[in-house]
Amino acid sequence: MIDPAVLEELVAALPGRVSTTATDLAQYSRDQGPVLRETLPVAVVRARSVEDVQILLQWATRHDVPVVSRGAGSGVSGGAHATTGCVVLSLELMDRIVEISPDDEIAVVEPGVVNADLNAAVAQHGLMYAPDPASYRWSTIGGNVATNAGGLRCAKYGVTRDSVLALDVVLADGTLVSTGHRTFKGVAGYDLTALMTGSEGTLGVIVGITVRLRYLPQAVHTLAAFFDDFPQAAAGVLAIGRARVQPSILELLDGRTLEALDGAHGSDLRRRGGSLLLVQTDGYGAGAEADAIRGALIGLGAVISEEGSEEAERLIDLRRHSRGDEVDDLYRVGEDVAVPKSQLVPYVAALEDMARRHGVKLKVVAHAGDGNLHPTFWVERSEGPQAQERLESALDESVQRALDLGGTITGEHGVGQYKRRWLAWEQSPEVLDLQARLKQVFDPSNILNPGKAIVS
Amino acid sequence: MIDPAVLEELVAALPGRVSTTATDLAQYSRDQGPVLRETLPVAVVRARSVEDVQILLQWATRHDVPVVSRGAGSGVSGGAHATTGCVVLSLELMDRIVEISPDDEIAVVEPGVVNADLNAAVAQHGLMYAPDPASYRWSTIGGNVATNAGGLRCAKYGVTRDSVLALDVVLADGTLVSTGHRTFKGVAGYDLTALMTGSEGTLGVIVGITVRLRYLPQAVHTLAAFFDDFPQAAAGVLAIGRARVQPSILELLDGRTLEALDGAHGSDLRRRGGSLLLVQTDGYGAGAEADAIRGALIGLGAVISEEGSEEAERLIDLRRHSRGDEVDDLYRVGEDVAVPKSQLVPYVAALEDMARRHGVKLKVVAHAGDGNLHPTFWVERSEGPQAQERLESALDESVQRALDLGGTITGEHGVGQYKRRWLAWEQSPEVLDLQARLKQVFDPSNILNPGKAIVS
Numbered sequence: 001m002i003d004p005a006v007l008e009e010l011v012a013a014l015p016g017r018v019s020t021t022a023t024d025l026a027q028y029s030r031d032q033g034p035v036l037r038e039t040l041p042v043a044v045v046r047a048r049s050v051e052d053v054q055i056l057l058q059w060a061t062r063h064d065v066p067v068v069s070r071g072a073g074s075g076v077s078g079g080a081h082a083t084t085g086c087v088v089l090s091l092e093l094m095d096r097i098v099e100i101s102p103d104d105e106i107a108v109v110e111p112g113v114v115n116a117d118l119n120a121a122v123a124q125h126g127l128m129y130a131p132d133p134a135s136y137r138w139s140t141i142g143g144n145v146a147t148n149a150g151g152l153r154c155a156k157y158g159v160t161r162d163s164v165l166a167l168d169v170v171l172a173d174g175t176l177v178s179t180g181h182r183t184f185k186g187v188a189g190y191d192l193t194a195l196m197t198g199s200e201g202t203l204g205v206i207v208g209i210t211v212r213l214r215y216l217p218q219a220v221h222t223l224a225a226f227f228d229d230f231p232q233a234a235a236g237v238l239a240i241g242r243a244r245v246q247p248s249i250l251e252l253l254d255g256r257t258l259e260a261l262d263g264a265h266g267s268d269l270r271r272r273g274g275s276l277l278l279v280q281t282d283g284y285g286a287g288a289e290a291d292a293i294r295g296a297l298i299g300l301g302a303v304i305s306e307e308g309s310e311e312a313e314r315l316i317d318l319r320r321h322s323r324g325d326e327v328d329d330l331y332r333v334g335e336d337v338a339v340p341k342s343q344l345v346p347y348v349a350a351l352e353d354m355a356r357r358h359g360v361k362l363k364v365v366a367h368a369g370d371g372n373l374h375p376t377f378w379v380e381r382s383e384g385p386q387a388q389e390r391l392e393s394a395l396d397e398s399v400q401r402a403l404d405l406g407g408t409i410t411g412e413h414g415v416g417q418y419k420r421r422w423l424a425w426e427q428s429p430e431v432l433d434l435q436a437r438l439k440q441v442f443d444p445s446n447i448l449n450p451g452k453a454i455v456s
Numbered sequence: 457m458i459d460p461a462v463l464e465e466l467v468a469a470l471p472g473r474v475s476t477t478a479t480d481l482a483q484y485s486r487d488q489g490p491v492l493r494e495t496l497p498v499a500v501v502r503a504r505s506v507e508d509v510q511i512l513l514q515w516a517t518r519h520d521v522p523v524v525s526r527g528a529g530s531g532v533s534g535g536a537h538a539t540t541g542c543v544v545l546s547l548e549l550m551d552r553i554v555e556i557s558p559d560d561e562i563a564v565v566e567p568g569v570v571n572a573d574l575n576a577a578v579a580q581h582g583l584m585y586a587p588d589p590a591s592y593r594w595s596t597i598g599g600n601v602a603t604n605a606g607g608l609r610c611a612k613y614g615v616t617r618d619s620v621l622a623l624d625v626v627l628a629d630g631t632l633v634s635t636g637h638r639t640f641k642g643v644a645g646y647d648l649t650a651l652m653t654g655s656e657g658t659l660g661v662i663v664g665i666t667v668r669l670r671y672l673p674q675a676v677h678t679l680a681a682f683f684d685d686f687p688q689a690a691a692g693v694l695a696i697g698r699a700r701v702q703p704s705i706l707e708l709l710d711g712r713t714l715e716a717l718d719g720a721h722g723s724d725l726r727r728r729g730g731s732l733l734l735v736q737t738d739g740y741g742a743g744a745e746a747d748a749i750r751g752a753l754i755g756l757g758a759v760i761s762e763e764g765s766e767e768a769e770r771l772i773d774l775r776r777h778s779r780g781d782e783v784d785d786l787y788r789v790g791e792d793v794a795v796p797k798s799q800l801v802p803y804v805a806a807l808e809d810m811a812r813r814h815g816v817k818l819k820v821v822a823h824a825g826d827g828n829l830h831p832t833f834w835v836e837r838s839e840g841p842q843a844q845e846r847l848e849s850a851l852d853e854s855v856q857r858a859l860d861l862g863g864t865i866t867g868e869h870g871v872g873q874y875k876r877r878w879l880a881w882e883q884s885p886e887v888l889d890l891q892a893r894l895k896q897v898f899d900p901s902n903i904l905n906p907g908k909a910i911v912s
């Protein structure tokens with residue numbers, strides 16, 4: 001436990017910012033990822049300014065106290081889980097949109113700005129912030145940057161890294177540095193902005209973000225294509241690619257996901273098909289692209305929704321929410337592997353085989369446009385620890401298979417705490433060592449989110 | 457000078473790869489950037505394999521010999537200039553396209569593959585490699601990655617970093633590591649791929665590159681809009697932005713650039729206008745986007761080329777070549793600053809004022825879609841050292857002004873050797889120090905392209 005005098009020093013240095021109530025400690029102890037070992041922080045700091053963050057980190061360095069920073073806690077890999085003896089730094093109150101420059105097509109935000117709020121603010125200028133993780137209604141830009149969040153529109157617009165131009169970062173010792181530039185292009189020195197993006201709070205605390213905005217599309221077309229089964233729908237993904245049409249959204253849902261959506265929302269999706277491909281095109285070519293996609297899917301047996309139907313839009317919205325109600329735990333784990341696009345069908349066939357062999361349930365959704373799959377494996381809690389072991393075996397096998405096919409253990413959720421056990425399966429000892437040494441450069445005392453993101 | 461026995465050891469270890477002929481030493485002593493001090497390498501190694509590179513670097517580490525790696529030597533910042541006592545490592549013979557996967561939409565190449573050759577090879581699959589530096593006909597993918605090269609199409613498709621998925625890198629001690637993934641998305645560990653991209657050979661030698669390919673556009677429309685003067689043309693850039701239409705190419709050429717093109721190619725561009733805006737749209741919406749752009753430019757006094765005219769295409773090609781014939785020296789320096797888009801007009805007005813005050817000549821082209829300007833300042837060689845000093849003063853002032861407007865010293869060419877004197881104007885001592893310490897992690901003996909890219 002922390003020395004009460006040390007904590008008192010923090011309270012005195014940051015009046016009104018520090019909480020040690022049981023409610024706060026519990027609430028800020030975790031994100032949406034599976035919890036391996038329940039751990040409470042020693043305090044929660046709700047920063048209101050860059051100076052608050054600097055004061056906290058100077059204190060943490062002085063007393064060697066770990067700091068776990070977080071935005072909304074919407075992550076699903078345990079990257080914001082409390083670790084032993086840590087202070088949780090919440091940036092949710094630093095939620096000012098500092099600047100929107102419609103002509104420069106950039107915005108400057110504090111880390112606690114909610115993704116959807118930024119999008120609402122820039123929409124009146126005909127602009128959008130493209131990265132759209134499913135949690136966009138409540139996740140923060142700071143958290144999105146810390147995890148290099150993906151989303152539905154990445155297929156066309158790229159991931160968070162591709163929209164981040166500059167960062168203000170408080171280093172472990174409290175020093176404030178600025179990386180990057182306000183311009184779209186810039187190659188002065190090493191790309192520290194990209195290095196910070198996705199580093200999950202282990203290299204510094206992001207306190208300011210300059211993002212590139214994109215143009216709100218002039219038109220949007222959405223298609224819902226129902227197929228008999230998953231392999232046929234996945235063949236549709238390849239057919240769209242072979243037609244060389246770039247959708248903005250290309251989501252693949254399997255039959256069990258349709259069942260789950262029906263159960264939660266009273267829809268009748270599963271009755272209409274064994275697998276659903278949701279496609280959105282946008283921009284001046286949206287109509288022609290939708291036509292080309294329809295053409296590519298003809299002959300594959302798809303039943304495609306009427307052009308302009310509201311249902312397709314509603315389905316995109318359902319898809320965005322398809323994880324929302326399910327907090328992962330040790331009996332239900334949503335994966336985040338990615339494989340090269342051509343491997344979607346063999347990979348999902350392998351997943352189904354694994355689920356059968358290990359006696360676990362499986363449903364799969366995929367950001368099919370970039371090969372990023374979210375298989376969810378689960379067992380009944382009532383089955384106890386043995387079922388949990390079967391689940392773990394299935395998870396391990398699914399991750400190894402993705403790697404065998406040229407994939408990655410995490411497409412967009414981050415390694416956090418939960419996926420660290422797989423990192424060495426993907427990366428060589430030399431690469432793991434390089435990362436550990438980079439971490440040392442930024443955080444020699446290892447106080448920034450220790451035990452996350454990398455293996456050190 | 458190098459100990460002959462040490463050099464003999466290298467020749468023996470890499471039979472047939474090492475040259476010390478005067479012709480080779482001279483030819484490989486520099487790239488296209490201004491030469492501050494003529495320096496010859498002690499040897500040139502033309503590697504044919506990853507093993508060759510590893511053997512060279514093991515030898516270099518053993519004997520503490522600097523290694524300057526290069527592709528085609530098309531860089532314009534002196535990043536590949538020889539430094540005292542160095543071996544130049546040419547990767548131009550490692551030019552195999554290892555793999556093209558049309559369904560995965562990726563290619564794997566050796567570093568010496570010429571950008572245009574990769575594009576030709578993937579075009580038959582309906583694909584393209586998007587980054588297109590003006591040197592694309594002869595620059596190599598390895599060099600493009602080392603400098604995080606930009607180009608004309610970045611406005612829509614991003615810079616080199618946005619197309620690089622994975623790298624094979626030989627570290628200073630000869631260790632081979634792989635970073636990144638074959639998938640479009642992936643967030644396992646720190647983004648070492650982005651860190652290597654643009655590091656100009658100072659962190660490792662890139663020996664293998666996996667790139668993401670994009671779809672060859674279904675249609676391309678090109679407009680050439682002549683304006684009376686530069687401010688009007690720059691107003692056109694903002695008008696296109698405000699119409700929220702994303703061109704794939706948006707190039708701005710001033711009157712003196714038109715004069716220079718006329719002189720070199722016998723055209724009559726300058727007679728037709730004082731400034732030229734070249735716009736290309738592509739994809740399914742290309743026609744509608746071109747119409748929208750035409751609409752945005754109406755009323756701004758532009759004379760716009762006929763739809764579908766061959767001339768507009770020819771002008772894009774001329775623009776791509778507009779630097780080709782001019783190797784920079786100490787009497788002619790092409791800059792590479794970028795400013796936020798809204799600052800294009802005030803910045804160019806400031807440049808013209810500087811040119812007048814310092815008594816130097818000026819012409820300006822800009823990748824206007826992302827605010828990246830290439831002003832070229834020059835004086836007559838016959839005017840001697842005093843003119844050179846005036847040139848230097850104008851350059852310094854132009855860089856400082858770009859920074860004052862929120863810009864960067866280099867949008868796409870890299871810091872190399874020539875721009876190091878400005879790096880500390882853009883980046884704080886803390887950021888410079890972080891970079892030096894990152895360099896130490898990768899290259900503790902400082903043998904990889906020392907004296908380039910960062911200030912250490």
